[in-house]
Amino acid sequence: MLSEKLFEEASKLFPGGVNSPVRYYDPFPRFIKEGKGSRIFDVDNGRYIDYCLGFGPMILGHGDHDVVKAVQEQADKGFSFGAPGESEVRLAKIIREAVPSVEMMRFTNSGTEATMHAIRLARHFTGRNLIVKIEGGFHGSHDYALDSIPYNRARNTDQNITIEVPFNGVEALSDTFHRYGKKIAALILEPVMGNIGVVKPDPEFLRVSRKLTSESGSLLIFDEVITAFRFGYKGYQDMVGIKPDLTTMGKIIGGGLPIGLFGGREEIMKNVAPRGKLYQQGTFSGNPLAMISGIATLTRLKKMDYKKPTDYAERLSKEIAKIMDDEGINVTVNQAGTMFTIFFNHEPVVNYATAAGSDSGLFFRFFLEMLKNGIFVPKSQFEACFVSFAHGKEEYTDTLEAVRKSVSAIADTK
Ligand SMILES: Cc1ncc(COP(=O)(O)O)c(C=O)c1O
Incomplete structure (x- = not known):
């Protein structure tokens, strides 16, 4: 297979043969050459219904006509200027109108x-060091968010550390703020x-966070x-009525580029250079191709009814759970809007600890079977599947057929 050969070469060029670890799986990842609508195609002529969707951005499906045309037109005009452009202003205005808490922003x-710069800014603005996650x-992959210690093992400190609390853990969060409140930057x-796979918030947890x-x-x-523009033409914050500071x-806002x-409150954002003292820059920030792709994507999304892909995700999740159940396989399928995760776990999954109780080995066998049966889902138990506006009846039926085949294959080896 060409994918196998390419992976052999790639392994000598990139650590683990990939440019992002989530793309790696045994024995070798499929090398993708093209995407059209809900489907992607590999270099070995395999074709897959895509539930990875670039890990989220391709909500319109691959190769949306309007987006492609807009990007092609911009490509003719130039790629990168290191100077401000009108497209930055246009995209920023679209985003601020849809998500009003973002009064002022910076593109990266x-x-x-x-997230790295948001955390730097929070520390700069508050003059505090602790971060709670x-x-x-x-x-993302920076130490502010990757290195963390559980809240109940943290010592009284005000160094640049990150403390973690369980999702939906109102008590743990309250406890952490009681102990460290005045030292917490964000x-x-x-x-x-x-x-960790898809897990919905307890609305009370978000209220208490605020x-x-x-x-x-x-x-x-x-x-x-x-989550921005994934649940509707707005931020998730607008759906739950909570206004974050940043x-x-x-x-999605770059449409795949x-x-x-x-961004957030102007009072905070004005501290970023050159207006303020927090230095932050980027050669490619506000890149015209990415801006134009974002504008075209959000313009399309504004006219879309999110009910269709949401219903798809809801029905598919229920049906998958039923098929698994009939085969005697324990799963919990969590679905939120157009996202879902099949946890090989008979317990409800409400946070990391419960997600971690899933059978990742069985999930991986399921993933490989699905791949054989023409369905591409993220390879890890702890990722989200995404549904796009390009997924329709045919995809729905073919996916369920593939699930049936894959489930009976893994049930045989269980
Ligand atoms: C919630 C969240 N934040 C930040 C990131 C990092 O984004 P990027 O991969 O564009 O650096 C990701 C990536 O998947 C993410 O899911």
């Missing part, structure tokens, strides 16, 4: 950069967890890198 090239929450969270941060003078950062975005954003 990735979600990782966005959610256990298992992922905010609490950062994904309002719907997407990186209350405790306000009372202690800390900032509340919503990491909406996945928000990070990425993925590299992007990130951190």
Whole structure:
């Protein structure tokens, strides 16, 4: 297979043969050459219904006509100027109108950069060092968010450390703010967890998050890198009526081209250089191709009815759970809007500890069977599947057929 050969070469060029660890799986990942609508195609002529969707950005499906045309037109005009352009202003206005808490913003090239700078800004603005995050929450690959200690093992400190609390853990969060409140620069969270698999928030947990941060003078950062424009033409914050101080975005707002954003209250954002003292920059930030792709994507999304892909995800999740159940396989399928995760777990999954109780080995066997049967889902038990506007009746039926075949194959080896 060409994928296997390419992977052999790639392994000598990239650590583990990939440019992002989530792309690796045994014995070798399929190399993808093309995407059209709901489907992707590999270099070995395999074709798959895609539930990975670039890990989230491709909500319109691959190769949306309007987006492709807009990007092609921009490509003719130039790629990168290192000077401001009108497209930055246009995209920023679209985003601010849809997510009003983002009064002022800065574009970056990735979600990782966005959360890293949001945390730097929170520390700068509050003059405090501690960061609180959610256990298992992922905010990109920088040490501020990767290195953390459980709240009940933290010592009284005000160093640059990150403390973690369980998702939906109102008591643990309250306890942490009681002990460290005046030292906490920010609490950062994904309002719907997407990186331990999909887990919905208890609305009370989000309310308490807002209350405790306000009372202690800390900032509340919503990491909406996945959730912005995923549940509707707005942020998840607008759906639950909670106004964070800072928000990070990425993925959908660039329509598949590299992007990130951190933004929020002007009082905070004005501290970023050159207006303020917090230095932050990026050669490619506000890149015209990414801006134009984002504008075209959000313009399309504004006219879309999210009910269709949401219903698809809901019905599919229920049906998958039923098929598994009939085969005697324990699963919990969590679905939120157009996202879902099949946990090989008979317990409800409400946070990292319960997600970690899933049978990852069985999930991986399921993943490989699904791949054989023409369905591409993220390879890890702790990722989200995404549904796009390009997924329809045919995809629905074919997916369920593949699930039936895959489930009976793994049930035989269980
Ligand atoms: C919630 C969340 N924040 C931040 C990031 C990092 O974004 P990027 O991969 O664009 O650096 C991700 C990536 O999946 C994410 O899911």
